[in-house]
Amino acid sequence: MLPLVLKTIHILGAVLFLGTGLGSAYYKLRAGLSKDVAVIAWCDREVVRADWLFTVPAGLTMPVTGLWLVDLYKLPLHTPWVWQGLAGYAVAGITWLPAAYLQVRMRALSAAAQRDGTPLPPAWHRMQRTWALLGVPSFSVTLAVVWMMVSKQAVL
Template sequence: MNGYLVIKCLHILSATVLMGTGVGIAWFKWMADRSGDVRAIRITNEHTVIADLMFTTPAVLLQPITGLALIHLAGYPHSGWPIYAMCLYLLAGACWLPVIWLQVRMRDLARAADALSAPLSPQYWRYARIWFWLGLPAFSGLIVVFWLMVGKPA
């Protein structure tokens, strides 16, 4: 197997992990929040932070490295769809970075509420709304990045 195919395989796998963990984390966290069960919300937030650290973060780091390598090795110009894909990836990243902070804060707030057998604070729900709304442009941007990677429009 040549180097290009190894890099392409790593790129596809990391894109799959990035999208899969992103959608999975969002779904389970959103459903736990909707349940209103503070213990379930605490546990889900704890797992969300761990999953982002173990799976999403390495994929986020690997994507631009392998993507730029593929662009270079395939001889694509540094204009057109590769630039659009990189800009959308940066947009998704700009949404994801505050999401990480929000997830850690929501985990801590859920831990405190669960330890006191208290309801979640209004701050938790404020963070949860921001977390949700930051996810929409990030997810939408990554869907377009997938389309650009597959379609490679002129």
């Protein structure tokens, strides 16, 4: 029974991680295209909130449940799909952390612009581009990790 519970928690973590990432990207990019500072400020605030509510707990849960399952199933860590999945997870985290930092900074900039009735500063636009660029490898690698988890096949 324990393996099924762990596997369910692990899969739900992956769903939350991917779903929150994709949803946040969609709404953040759509809000940015609107050029409405109030919409952008609201969205920036909610994207940061969603990360704390969903992405962070899922991101912390997945390696714990994944390694626990590896141990329960007596899989060697050098199994190609296992180590590549762990490496991909690390890459996703390494690209997500600076993106999360940018989200917090953009939230402050858009809130200040809304409060002061001013346009978004050029720094917000630069951060938005960098944030989007960081999201591509993070999301792509996460999709590859999910595929390896399901198929039990390495990608390299």
